[in-house]
Amino acid sequence: xxxxxxxxxxxxxxxxxxxxxxxxxxxxxxxxxxxxxxxxxxxxxxxxxxxxxxxxxxxxxxxxxxxxxxxxxxxxxxxxxxxxxxxxxxxxxxxxxxxxxxxxxxxxxxxxxxxxxxxxxxxxxxxxxxxxxxxxxxxxxxxxxxxxxxxxxxxxxxxxxxxxxxxxxxxxxxxx
Numbered sequence: 001x002x003x004x005x006x007x008x009x010x011x012x013x014x015x016x017x018x019x020x021x022x023x024x025x026x027x028x029x030x031x032x033x034x035x036x037x038x039x040x041x042x043x044x045x046x047x048x049x050x051x052x053x054x055x056x057x058x059x060x061x062x063x064x065x066x067x068x069x070x071x072x073x074x075x076x077x078x079x080x081x082x083x084x085x086x087x088x089x090x091x092x093x094x095x096x097x098x099x100x101x102x103x104x105x106x107x108x109x110x111x112x113x114x115x116x117x118x119x120x121x122x123x124x125x126x127x128x129x130x131x132x133x134x135x136x137x138x139x140x141x142x143x144x145x146x147x148x149x150x151x152x153x154x155x156x157x158x159x160x161x162x163x164x165x166x167x168x169x170x171x172x173x174x175x176x
Contacts, residue, residue, distance in 0.1 A: 048063045048068045048070065048072065048080050049074050049080055051063060051080075051092075052083045052087075052089065052092050052096065053080075053083035053084070053086075053087055054087075055084075055092065060080070060084075060092050060095055061095060064095065064099050070096060070099060070103060071100065071102075073108075076108055076109050077107070077109045078108045079106045079108075079114075080092075080096055080103075081093060081100075081103040081104070081106065081114045082106065082108055082112070082114050084096060084114075085114035085115070085117045085118040085121075085123065085126050085130070086114075086117040086118070088121060088123045088126065090123075090125050090126055093114070093118075093126050093129060093130070097129065097133050104133055104134065104135050107139075110141055111139075111140070111141040112141055112152070113136075114126075114130060114135070115127065115131070115135040115136075115137070115139070115149045116139075116141065116147070116148075116149050116152045117152075118130060119149040119153035119156070119158065119161050120153065120158075121156065121158075122157075122160070122161055124160055124164060127149075127164055127165070135149075137149055137150070137169040149165055150162060150166070
């Protein structure tokens with residue numbers, strides 16, 4: 001019983017530490033931090049991720065013009081394109097895709113591409129844009145438990161996205 005209590009205390013401490021880090025990260029990103037912070041990535045890259053996720057098209061455009069690295073990833077291996085696609089920010093997805101076409105193939109920790117995230121969240125227009133730019137519809141999330149964008153759309157209950165994917169690539173109906 002003592003070991004369970006000790007483990008429970010350890011988990012609670014880890015959660016508290018993560019919450020403190022998250023608060024600190026948000027302060028840094030929003031420019032409210034007075035103390036210096038060591039980051040694994042340059043501050044403009046953190047700002048790029050935050051701007052893409054929050055839908056701030058003006059900030060993304062400014063950061064791209066300043067030469068910010070578009071290939072930087074957050075702790076879940078999400079690029080700015082992943083975050084914009086997941087959030088439904090069409091103009092930012094278009095901007096990032098034009099600036100760095102290779103991002104379309106980037107995968108996160110779950111092996112999801114931006115297409116997977118757009119499909120799971122039912123973002124039809126983003127799906128159309130990514131498919132137009134050559135996103136591969138048959139990319140699978142993993143070998144042990146494979147999921148394509150079609151699977152993700154169906155899991156999310158997005159019928160229009162499922163139809164769009166099947167119209168674009170009828171062979172998906174046979175993917176297991």
